[in-house]
Amino acid sequence: MSTLADFPIASKWPASHPDRIQLYSYPTPNGRKVGIMLEETGLPYEPHLVTLKDADVKSPEFLSLNPNNKIPALIDPDGPGGEPLGIWESGAILMYLAEKSGQFLGTGTQRWETITWLQWQMGGLGPMFGQLGFFVKLGGKDIEDPRPRERYINEAKRLLSVLETKLEGYEWVAGEYSIADMAIAPWLGALEFYGAKDMVGWADYPRVNAYFDRFMARPAVQRGLNVPDAG
Numbered sequence: 733m734s735t736l737a738d739f740p741i742a743s744k745w746p747a748s749h750p751d752r753i754q755l756y757s758y759p760t761p762n763g764r765k766v767g768i769m770l771e772e773t774g775l776p777y778e779p780h781l782v783t784l785k786d787a788d789v790k791s792p793e794f795l796s797l798n799p800n801n802k803i804p805a806l807i808d809p810d811g812p813g814g815e816p817l818g819i820w821e822s823g824a825i826l827m828y829l830a831e832k833s834g835q836f837l838g839t840g841t842q843r844w845e846t847i848t849w850l851q852w853q854m855g856g857l858g859p860m861f862g863q864l865g866f867f868v869k870l871g872g873k874d875i876e877d878p879r880p881r882e883r884y885i886n887e888a889k890r891l892l893s894v895l896e897t898k899l900e901g902y903e904w905v906a907g908e909y910s911i912a913d914m915a916i917a918p919w920l921g922a923l924e925f926y927g928a929k930d931m932v933g934w935a936d937y938p939r940v941n942a943y944f945d946r947f948m949a950r951p952a953v954q955r956g957l958n959v960p961d962a963g
């Protein structure tokens with residue numbers, strides 16, 4: 733039987749409340765998904781700030797939990813069968829917390845609709861918006877060749893159109909408010925940080941605009957956005 737103390741990450745980021753879910757994260761779109769989910773469910777948790785610097789995400793302690801050197805990652809000391817569970821990849825974490833809490837995943841058809849849109853975010857919206865950010869705001873912004881920038885602007889527009897169409901008659905992407913919304917909406921918020929809203933024609937997607945505002949108006953979302961507190 734293992735305990736939290738058996739996880740090397742707990743020596744670099746010690747737990748004050750070892751009985752609570754331990755979150756290792758930073759408030760980026762991928763990190764925020766999990767902070768928001770923890771706030772929405774009310775599950776007790778302890779956040780640890782892991783920066784994106786190599787000294788944190790590439791430290792042996794962090795890699796021992798997530799060999800992919802990316803936040804978010806989490807340990808539930810009370811995982812399946814009462815054993816501690818280490819888990820990473822934000823989509824997997826959202827599904828785990830949804831199953832554990834019995835919230836925001838649904839059952840039957842609703843469950844699969846939620847998983848479908850969650851995977852759409854994980855495989856499409858997140859990676860494509862991330863590349864867009866790289867080429868318009870971050871390391872790739874000075875590259876003269878316009879093709880990478882155009883490629884990701886066009887792909888972002890395409891994805892926003894898909895979401896705009898889906899939201900016709902829907903308040904939330906899978907019908908009920910779900911982990912799919914908690915995955916998608918933080919990435920919509922990244923467009924502001926990238927200074928890319930005009931580039932992708934944000935105003936041309938009124939249902940997406942209203943959806944994002946609806947999401948941001950939730951008190952748990954507001955609390956979860958800065959988890960862990962990065963100051």
Ligand SMILES: N[C@@H](CCC(=O)N[C@@H](CS)C(=O)NCC(=O)O)C(=O)O
Nearest residue numbers: 760762784789802803804821822823
């Ligand atoms: N597919 C992963 C992506 C996570 C991810 O890209 N995390 C970024 C911050 S948003 C990160 O930790 N980057 C640090 C690095 O790549 O060194 C997930 O959804 O959890």
